[in-house]
Amino acid sequence: MSLVRSVLEIWKFRELVWTLAWKDIVVRYKQAYMGAAWTILKPVMLMLVFTLMRSFIGIDSGGIPYPVLTFTALIPWVFFQEGVALGVTSVVLNAVLVKKIYFPREVFPLTAVLTKVVEFCVDLFVLAALMAWYGMLPSLQVLWLPALLAYLILTTLAVNLAGAALNVYYRDVSQLLPVAISLVMYASPIIYPLSLVQQTLLVRMAAGTASKALFFLYTMNPLVGIINAFQNILLRDQPPDFAIMWPGALLVFAVLPLSYALFKRMETSFADVI
Amino acid sequence: MPIIEVTNVSKQFRLGQLHTVKHTVQEALGWFTGKKVAGPRVFKALDEVSFSIEPGEVVGFIGSNGAGKSTLLKILSGITSPSRGNVEVRGRVAPLIEVGAGLHPELTGRENIFLNASILGVPRKHIEALVDPILDFAEIVPFADTPTKKYSSGMKVRLGFAIATSIDADILIVDEVLAVGDIAFQRKCFDKMEDLIHKQKKTVLLVSHNIRQVQRICQRGILFEHGKVVADGPAETICKAFFEKSDQAIYNQGNNGKANLKSIDGFELLSFTLSDPEGNPTNRIRVNDPLDIRIRYHNHHPLVRPKFGIGVHTSDFLYLTTYDSRNEIELDELQPGEHEAICRIERLPFTPGVYSLRLGVSAGRVENTIFYGENLLNFHVEGEERFRNVAGSEGFILLDATWRQLC
Numbered sequence: 165m166s167l168v169r170s171v172l173e174i175w176k177f178r179e180l181v182w183t184l185a186w187k188d189i190v191v192r193y194k195q196a197y198m199g200a201a202w203t204i205l206k207p208v209m210l211m212l213v214f215t216l217m218r219s220f221i222g223i224d225s226g227g228i229p230y231p232v233l234t235f236t237a238l239i240p241w242v243f244f245q246e247g248v249a250l251g252v253t254s255v256v257l258n259a260v261l262v263k264k265i266y267f268p269r270e271v272f273p274l275t276a277v278l279t280k281v282v283e284f285c286v287d288l289f290v291l292a293a294l295m296a297w298y299g300m301l302p303s304l305q306v307l308w309l310p311a312l313l314a315y316l317i318l319t320t321l322a323v324n325l326a327g328a329a330l331n332v333y334y335r336d337v338s339q340l341l342p343v344a345i346s347l348v349m350y351a352s353p354i355i356y357p358l359s360l361v362q363q364t365l366l367v368r369m370a371a372g373t374a375s376k377a378l379f380f381l382y383t384m385n386p387l388v389g390i391i392n393a394f395q396n397i398l399l400r401d402q403p404p405d406f407a408i409m410w411p412g413a414l415l416v417f418a419v420l421p422l423s424y425a426l427f428k429r430m431e432t433s434f435a436d437v438i
Numbered sequence: 439m440p441i442i443e444v445t446n447v448s449k450q451f452r453l454g455q456l457h458t459v460k461h462t463v464q465e466a467l468g469w470f471t472g473k474k475v476a477g478p479r480v481f482k483a484l485d486e487v488s489f490s491i492e493p494g495e496v497v498g499f500i501g502s503n504g505a506g507k508s509t510l511l512k513i514l515s516g517i518t519s520p521s522r523g524n525v526e527v528r529g530r531v532a533p534l535i536e537v538g539a540g541l542h543p544e545l546t547g548r549e550n551i552f553l554n555a556s557i558l559g560v561p562r563k564h565i566e567a568l569v570d571p572i573l574d575f576a577e578i579v580p581f582a583d584t585p586t587k588k589y590s591s592g593m594k595v596r597l598g599f600a601i602a603t604s605i606d607a608d609i610l611i612v613d614e615v616l617a618v619g620d621i622a623f624q625r626k627c628f629d630k631m632e633d634l635i636h637k638q639k640k641t642v643l644l645v646s647h648n649i650r651q652v653q654r655i656c657q658r659g660i661l662f663e664h665g666k667v668v669a670d671g672p673a674e675t676i677c678k679a680f681f682e683k684s685d686q687a688i689y690n691q692g693n694n695g696k697a698n699l700k701s702i703d704g705f706e707l708l709s710f711t712l713s714d715p716e717g718n719p720t721n722r723i724r725v726n727d728p729l730d731i732r733i734r735y736h737n738h739h740p741l742v743r744p745k746f747g748i749g750v751h752t753s754d755f756l757y758l759t760t761y762d763s764r765n766e767i768e769l770d771e772l773q774p775g776e777h778e779a780i781c782r783i784e785r786l787p788f789t790p791g792v793y794s795l796r797l798g799v800s801a802g803r804v805e806n807t808i809f810y811g812e813n814l815l816n817f818h819v820e821g822e823e824r825f826r827n828v829a830g831s832e833g834f835i836l837l838d839a840t841w842r843q844l845c
Contacts, residue, residue, distance in 0.1 A: 179561060179562050183552060183562075184553075184556075187542060187553050190544070190545065190549070191544045260540070263517065264540060265517065265540065266515055266516030266517050266531075267557065432519040433519070435512065435517045435518040436451060436518055
């Protein structure tokens, strides 16, 4: 019940969230000569590296140009990765405010994620250009995008909230989490498409009787479903594959309230510890 | 109904690092071997504090450093929560704690107004109307679109103060901020505060070490000591109580810090005391009373034409006066042994407070300092409160004067 009240309180502070997000974005690029161009650099670089890599090892991209496929995967991935990295340190970075003034502290991790939405949108434009280059057109399935983005935001928040709170007490978290998250990249269909995993585990049963269980475990990673869904709606003219998404979604919706409850519990003594 | 109600509030802090791996390992080992590891030490910043404040009251929180005033303000503004007890605040709080802390260096003055006003909970559509008055009050109109990192420190503080006082809050929390900017701006801040208090009838909580300010602005004072409320009442009474306590603190402190001590072999100061004319030792003297300063010393060599000088200085070493024995003690040669000299002050002309004594002794045909020390002895001047000297602002010396109305 108190969680519901907390969510309502955030709604009251929505203007503050917007202002803080606006501040973060303005400040991020203000003293940078290249400005917002930095936003697209990361996914574009990764895409180029992966494309180069693929020319050695040969990955079947299922009829879709590999750069487009991997860039589409990188959009939600970079959002998640940077959202977590920024979100976890968000409370500590705003120590000055935390010590001086009260407002719901979840404003910080929330703002961190929202600023990444802007970069997410910029990346979508780059994707559009890339698709145009390859003569591809998105279908009406693209309408799924807002819902998918909302789910992606919740997934990021599930990690962020607990991470940000714990990081106030143990700075180890901000050291550990980015490393852990970059490992998750290999457990997500970014460099390779999901179909490759399905092929190996579900068709060829490479791990024997454990194959099905392994695949289930793999789909517990919510990014698997999200990335696949992004590729489906943007490139394959298909709706999101819920059969692949539900284990991850279950995890997210179980962890998110816990993560938030932990944050609210620890919040009261942030100012003393930070 | 009170606007603020504080009941039995305590706040504890754990001292030192919260947990380290070492501590955890020790604890785990202790669990096996049955040895107890000492937990973190606990510091009580607030201890069973209770009071309530009515709307429109202007309350000064006073107490020495570390008495718990700021912790209490943090609890009242919701920044931190009490370990025990209950706090009820009925109204919006605008904290002015260290104004300017919320300014972002990369943002312009105008942008910072938006940022800070949002942080203080002002809806965006109301902020628009606030921007110009704030820029105007802070006297930074020409620099409105310059990043605040290029501002002078005075400009930043003025902007911070202007933002915080423009917010329409029910309760204003002011922590040591009226001492901002130059004199002219301080005057302006003061007027603004008086306006908020008298015209707009805001509830104001003021923390200040400037007791005169508390006396002037507040109706009520709450005196804190070691996390406890030790006195609560009219500001005048509470400020007086605080003066007495801090005088005592200075007095106790001063007695063990002798400064600039210089002594040449063969001269030993045996005792340096104050007494009343009847010879009873004392350290508390009433304003305008007589006083004897007694010096007992042991010289191991003969002293040629010894001279003594005493001086009075404040606890921060402002020299107020000196008086030496030239022309009054005329000894060609003083044989080795124990001797005593006395200096009688007929009328002690200092305002109430704590003062310190220094002493110098010289001797020789060519005058040579053989002993010198400052802060040797503290004494307390007591007297009518109308002579009370606040932080030196009234001066230290009493005039032997009277006023008359002539026509």
